[in-house]
Amino acid sequence: MHRHEKTKSLRVTPFVKAHRPTPDTLLDAARRERFSFSVANMVQTAEPFESQLLLQTRNSVHRLQAQRAVLTAAAGALAKRLLETGLLTEAERVAIEVRSREDDAAADTDVLPP
């Protein structure tokens, strides 16, 4: 149980929720920058040098592309591992992907067991 407890902090942070794109703010550059940093804080990405590159770049597209690559690899690796261990079925994986695309303003799906 101890290992599970360590992951309790892993959830969509209030900062990510606050800066998520909405139809009205989709092209707001300042919001986009804040959003990309809040995502970076949430996923605690990679090596220190890579983290510093995310911080120092002033190109939001580059930062988002890098985050997308990291998250793509993470989601793929995690799904593969869960499928291998039987914790997840292929049908459930597809359902999760569909659910992820839905706009859920509450974003409360990261609630862990009580």
Added chain:
Amino acid sequence: MAASSSSASRRLLRSVFRSAVRFERSPSVRAMGLNVNIAAFDLDQNDVKGDKAVLETGRDLVNLFKHVLRTRPATASNLDKALDALRRLNIIHADIKERHKRWQLREESPLWKQQVTFADAEEKESESAPTPAVATRSLPLFVLGNCFYPEGETWLHVFEPRYRTMMRDVADADECFGHIFSDGTGRVASVGTLCQVVFREVLDDGRQAIRVRGIGRFRVREVLKAPQAYTVAEVETGIADVPLPDTLHNAAASAQLEKVIFLSRTIVLLLSLTFTRAWCRTRGRR
């Protein structure tokens, strides 16, 4: 002697593989903040072809991985070299190609081709743009080997005497300081995160538990020769991203945003499901 040598060679190889796993983990497992055992590399003794050769190659591999781990951005070509060395030893794990693909995926981002800039280096900012700094100020620096970004909160455990002093000075001023990366050679990065203390608990022995919030970025103009034991720098605050030049780029950035949101939520949903089931299993529930 032979047994010792064989044992040493195996230890070396294991350390190489640990490096490889750690190296490989960074885009996936570490990104999730989890410790998931992706693969356990069990070395077959048949793989060890002559202790001396293995020892030499093992050292080469260790040095190679150390080099790769120390030099950023990591590139697929660096990993190629490591893989070539592994191929020569005939000890490639079955899924190494897949891991290589993941690195190639990372290579798609131009960000990883850039170099970290340091404060003492000559300014070479390829993304320089007419974004005026909002203000210039002197700022105490909390120098660490990792990064923290704006738009987040984190805990800091302040135990070094110089930083205890710094945090007391910060409390007497405006509660702001700079969180900045150092590569361990004494250099500090050119860009750091401006932090504000939002909560402070001073323990009986003088250590401090501090909750900080990232409120922006700053660029180091000059590291000052201050009398304090901690580092102080003249910095420019209000560093912002370069405005995108046209609507096409704006559209591209927006698409990336959506993709990131989607991927973030996929991971969260997957993890939520995993933990729920793991939790149920530990309690014998379904």
